[in-house]
Amino acid sequence: QQPVQSPQAVILREGEDAVINCSSSKALYSVHWYRQKHGEAPVFLMILLKGGEQKGHEKISASFNEKKQQSSLYLTASQLSYSGTYFCGTPTPPDMRFGAGTRLTVKP
């Protein structure tokens, strides 16, 4: 089952912060986050592991809520290069399911 992402779209000014949420009906054991630029394939950003450990990106962080049914991605001090569509991915062995995506636009 695909995770549910919110919001659908965010528009920021450079330097502002954003939060993107990813929810599941079941407890999440890990969540992947990917960013896709227009016309390109998705690229891995980071993984949030069930113990709260994060791997992958220095300037982007994520967390679980108490029940581990929601993960939030935190983008702080956004840069123009952060623009793109963000997808959360939840491993559902043997494959991965993706949320509908959040389109982030960072303006100067």
Next chain:
Amino acid sequence: SAVISQKPSRDICQRGTSLTIQCQVDSQVTMMFWYRQQPGQSLTLIATANQGSEATYESGFVIDKFPISRPNLTFSTLTVSNMSPEDSSIYLCSVLGAAAWGTEAFFGQGTRLTVV
């Protein structure tokens, strides 16, 4: 990590025809995944391709429409058959590869298909 070469990168096809998309991985992988991404939408899994067995299709996708081949552990093809304009989409192949932090999804560059 894994590097995936996918081709063609784009094509414009006539309705009723078929297009075969190829993906080559630089390492051996047990499973390859085929996704469809309609304009502005998320990645929808079409099927999982295992070497030596029939692909496993997700609900809403059938083998007659999307036949898949997986002749070895580094290569797979997806055919979009008897195309209609509704098949216009981006098709992506993907593998799950080992990374320092566990597994990571790697994608081909995508095939942008337009059916006219």
